[in-house]
Amino acid sequence: MPMLKSLQAENTRPSNKIITSYKSVNRWAIKVFSRNLVVFKKNWATTILFNIVEPLLYLAALGAGLGIIVADIEGMSYIQFIAPGIVAMSAMWSAAAECSYDSFVRMHFQKIYHAIVATPVSLEEVVVGELLYGTFKSLLSGTVIMAVIAALGLVLSPWALLVPIVLILNGLVFSQIAMIWTGLVPKIDSFAYFFTLVVTPIFLFSGVFFPLDVMPELVRQLAWLLPLYHVVVLTRSLTIGLVSFELIYHALWLVVFILIIFPFPQALMRRRLIK
């Protein structure tokens, strides 16, 4: 059956896999996202509460507490400086947690991916649905914190209305990074390494708590490689209304990053689940 063999070979060719991967952003993926929304509607209040408690504690302890002894940064009070960074950071944590622990539970313990793949939905589309949900969670928690800091008088410019777009990019980036780990880790405990070795360093060295100018040149250059750094620059600039053309490059950096790593979560999940 030479015809069949050539077809199979075509389906497994790397270039076709990559095209399939981008094509899986479609209405089937939205169905998977909607399934997660059905669950979200049951416990949205606790979900939101959990998402905002920690960032608010940071804001209180560091902004109000540490802020008393820290000098103004770039003409801003310390709480004003860190507030937009905390928006970015909490949005990152939401996406990263959703697409690591929560996705792993759905995939590994509840076998939900297996159940959905038996329907017309493909595994690639399941992964995209999960990424969209992680992005949604990220947008949600970032927006809630944004509302809180606005109420505290820490949002200075109407440019801040563009922050949700930044949060969506942020959500996509960290949903993808977390989903890559979900495709790789042998057991759920292994996510501890992900948070200790990947998420925590990113969150400490992306300019949330201190301006990177104070760090050695090498650290500054390395920070440019961290996606959260660009998110923090964008969020802070828009919040305080310090808008320049340069911000486009930061946004582009995030878009390119998202597009480049896009096929990886799907490929790893396929390798993991389908032998």
Added chain:
Amino acid sequence: MPFAVEAQNLKKFYNGFQAVAGVNFRINRGECFGILGPNGAGKTTLVEMIYCFLPVSEGRLTVLGDNVVEEPRSIKKRLGVVPQENNLDLELTVRENLLVYASYYDISKPVARERADQLLHFFGLSSKANQEVDRISGGMKRRLTIARGLIHTPEILILDEPTTGLDPQSRRMIWEHLRQLKKRGLTLVLTTHYMDEAGQLCDNLIIMNRGEILEEGSPSDLIRRQVGEKVIEAEVNPSKREHLLDNLSALTCETQVSGDTVYIFIPEDETAVVDLLKNNRELDTYRVRPSTLEDVFLKLTGRGLDYADAEEFAGREYQAL
């Protein structure tokens, strides 16, 4: 009209291990088709290829006339799947499980609601509709998984070991439901390692072992062809077994030894064999009984269906000591 399923020289390899070794079979529409075999025979691998979960390594597999390599999405729209492990959505209620699943098939919400209620009624789950899935019994979960597989009124329902781990009453209930579904014209494909299940439900079946098909046909044909109408089980001390077997082979009986038991497959008339056994003092006990599919399997493979399980079980008992 094309066959429900047709496999030609179908093979599956996992990292060099051959799980399915070039099988050929056809499943007619409207029949209940059984795939029998012990654990590790390749049954699950086979059905996972049919419902387009696992890629085919070699050969050709068509479902309702479409090739699984080319048309997985349109095939999956016409198939219902009840996997071996219940993978119900634990974060949803009984009814929501059906409704959310319906959405994956593009079923509109009003139609989905109507079908969900019909299915819950058919499977006796109406009173549990708003319960969390985790809080219903194992038998109910199984029935809900079958209901979920029917939400889009598929043409074929694939069931991977539908009654494994259930109590006898729940098993009978599921058999009854499956019989009714078959009467309505649904094609059923089921894997099982229970011979009574296959005998009760299947019109046709294949017996698999180590990735190969050993035999195929209807249950009664297989029994007649392979082992005859009756079987004698004789308990005999191993030290005296050879003598008995010699005598039996003189009567042109086929035999199979498993532990202390000698299974004697009688071609037509049992009187000669019974006379021989009656006059045999070395024999502890013997009994004549109608043959079953289990005897067919024993004869074909030289071991019982539960052999793999039994070995595992013995291991566990030993550990318990």
